[in-house]
Amino acid sequence: MKKLLLFIFIMTNIAAVAQPVKTPAEDNGYSKPSSYREIVQFIEDIDKFSELVSTEVIGRSVEGRNIYALKFSKSGIRPTQTKIKILIQAQQHGNEQSGKEGALLLAKELIKPQYSYLFDKIDLVLVPQVNPDGSELNVRRNSNKADLNRNHLIMTEPEVIALHALFDKYLFEVTMDVHEYYPYSEDWIKAGYRKNSDVLIGFNTNPQISASLRDYQKRLYMPFWSNYMSARGVSYGMYSPGGPTEDIYVRYSTFDINDGRQSYGIQNTLSFIQEGMNGEDSYVDNLLHRAYSQYNGMLALLEFVYGNCDEIKSIVESERRLLISPAANEKVALQMVHTSDGTTLKLPVYSYFSKSDSVIQIKNFRPVVKPTISTLKPLGYLIPKSDSVLMKWVSRVGFKTTKLNNTESYHLEQISLTAIDSIDFEGDIIPTPKISTNEAKGISVAEQYLFIPTAQLKGNMLVIALEPQSELGLGTYSQFGYLMKPQTIYPVIRVFEKKIKYSKNR
16 A cells, blocks of 8 residues: 555656646736746746756845846856857846746746757856836836836946846856837827837947947848748847837937947847837737747747857957957947938838738938947046945946056046036937046045056946946936036046057047
């Protein structure tokens, strides 16, 4: 009798383990998105189910909820190894539910034997829910009412700090940030249309990001992704904000480095944003289709990277070496504009006139980002140790710092803000100063300042953040508004080699 009971117990447990893992939304028939508690249980189940998966709590939300990373690897993920490393993160915005659901579907599928081959060449870290607090309330922002996908430069929020600590730990060559776009705006409906792609893809657009990587995305990934999505019945397009009328131009997303995609991209990472179409109720409407569309877009990235991993890894490593050893007289773009290259955009839409799918031609299309103000890249910057706000920012971002020895070998340049003007940046009015420069004299560098060199992976981020005329810089944020006062000396000092000839208009 005991043997019989033991046999029944063993067989019952084997059957339980053999059962395929289901996502919480699958379990409830997609009648509602997965809750935080259900996701925690799912992660525990999938960790037990597959030796391929291990989990890590990378941080906690404002309200103390865990932010989980699922790590898929056959040999353990390490910063330096032959395998290519991919980071996929979803639901920075709490009211964009399908990215999370697509990520959970991806996790469930990847533990199946037919996908095992991917991990011969790939190590994947999947963060299915960056903003659990916002998700529980189905609101965009976190519990500090911060938009996480506008926080990747100032890094004030624990969720964003956790993401960048993860990135810095493994230095992923490829990343994807998964979102949703809402096509049901009043302006578009009045015009008689709405955007109608299941999934949109966006590439790196900041001109300071490696041109080789940006070209690679357009030339090789775009056709692969388009064919992949088409073969699976998923409608697709390029992420193109703007419109609907011709007086509001359409562009390829922002070139700002304060979002997930560009903040990794500015470190010369092959970095993408994926935007699935939101439901009409911004919640559960059409959730099954939305989740599978997002899942297919994520899987497409894995398949592409698997097929091209050696080339991608080589390009990323080569371009990152250029950041660590920047060329002499290199310039960094501080202000840019979206411009036309003469092409029109064929935009897939749903027509409220014909009540069917259609395509419209956008003539006021500006796909090119053109620098208008640039600066010579210094050797580094001196940050006053007395400025606690800047010092805490340096620590949060994780810049490498060092001592500046033998200051006689360097030209220290002080910046004066002669006046504060304003410019229009993608619809936002932001401050921009007029400046003059002079040699900084009579300062005690070792005692009063911290030196941050630009010869590091985050070097271009550093320049863009600290230059007072940068339209993407710290001075455009309220927390750093004190930096932008007219008729004052800018507290940050540029450091150049003395052999460079200087002019006030660089």
